[in-house]
Amino acid sequence: DHQPGAHRRYTTADVARLEHMRKLVIAGVPPADAARAALALTEGDLSLADGESRRIPQPIEPSTARSGGGNVIALPGGGPLARGLARAAQALDIEACQQILAEALTDLGVVQAWEDVMVPVLGAVGERWRDTGRGVEIEHALSGAVQDSLSSWIRGLAPSTExxxxxxxxxxxxxxxxxxWAVSAALAEQGVGARILGANLPEDALSNAVRRLGPAAVLVWAQVEDTADARTLMELPTTRPPATILVAGPGWHSLPSAPGVSRVATLDDAVDRIRYALGR
Structure with a gap:
């Protein structure tokens, strides 16, 4: 509602349309199309959209989407969910990131959501930071949203740790x-609980955990070669029955395999090897 010389007064419906348009744009819809879609909503549509779970609408297909300009995170060949996640991360909209990630996990399952949505966007954000020195805040926001979403997924499945x-x-x-977290979430879908001991785990701490828990499987991730040290694995205590020792991540690729240690290349492979170690 607007009268000449007076401030424009926005109704609840106006605000709801703006919010709906914002979500559409983040999800990959061109702004002009998002505006038309928002204006076409009736009062009933707006009420329904607000009450449903505030889920991000399905983005349009890549062939009809337009670039948002030079600041857009490059994602060649990315699907609708990946492009939507990239836009949400670019906007530092953590809630939208989490909504898109929840949709991906529900619709695709952990393995496909990780490989087709999370990894491409995380990689693109990281590459942009390496190339330009900008976007650390985007990487941190996105990484936090991914971890929170995977953690929530695991809690919802409540896998057994017996x-x-x-x-x-x-x-x-x-x-x-x-x-x-991706490995743990994929295992949770199979009813298997895991203990995540996190980043930068000292060698003696890992040895203590193996000694205390007598695990069926131990997986050690190394992103870069500088952190991939086979001595960490060779000095692990021997348990009875013995644990299956797995390594994953690009850091291990150029190193010779150590005796009794298996390298896994994919998320599916890691899950299969761990389930086999558990006798499942």
């Missing part, structure tokens, strides 16, 4: 713990 333990840890000096 029986022999599964230990997931980063190599000493390695700070990249998100893949551990």
């Amino acid at each position: 029986g022999r333990a599964v230990i997931l840890a980063c190599a000493p000096g390695d700070q990249h713990s998100l893949p551990l």
Whole structure:
């Protein structure tokens, strides 16, 4: 409602339309199309959209989306959910990131959501930071949203931790713990609980955990070669029955395999090896 010479007064419906348009744009819809869609909503539509769960609408197909300009995170070949996540991360809209991630996990499952949505966007954000020195805040916001979403997914599944333990840890000096959460979430979908010991776990701490828990499987992630030290694995205490020792991450790729240690290349492979170690 607007009268000449007076401040414009926005109604509740106006605000709801603006919010709906914002979500559409973040999800990948061109602004002009998002504006038309928001204006076309009736009062009933707005009420329904607000009460449903505030889920991000399905973005349009990549072939019809337009670029948002030079500041957009490059995501060649990215699907609708990946592009929506990139836009939400660019906007530092953590709530929208979490909504899109929840949709991806529900619709695709952990493995596909990780490989087709999370990894491409995390990689693109990281590459942009390496190339330009900008966007650390985007990387931190996105990483936090991914971890929170995977953690919530695990809690919702409430996997069993009975029986022999599964230990997931980063190599000493390695700070990249998100893949551990992906492994844990994928295991949770199979009813398997895991213990995440997190980033930069000292060698003696991992040895203590193995000694105390007598795990069926231990997976150690190394993102870079500088943190991938086979001695960390060779000095782990021997348990009875013995644990399956797995390494994952690009840091291990150029190193010779150590005796009794298996390298896993994919999330599916990690889950299969751990389930086998558990006898499932």
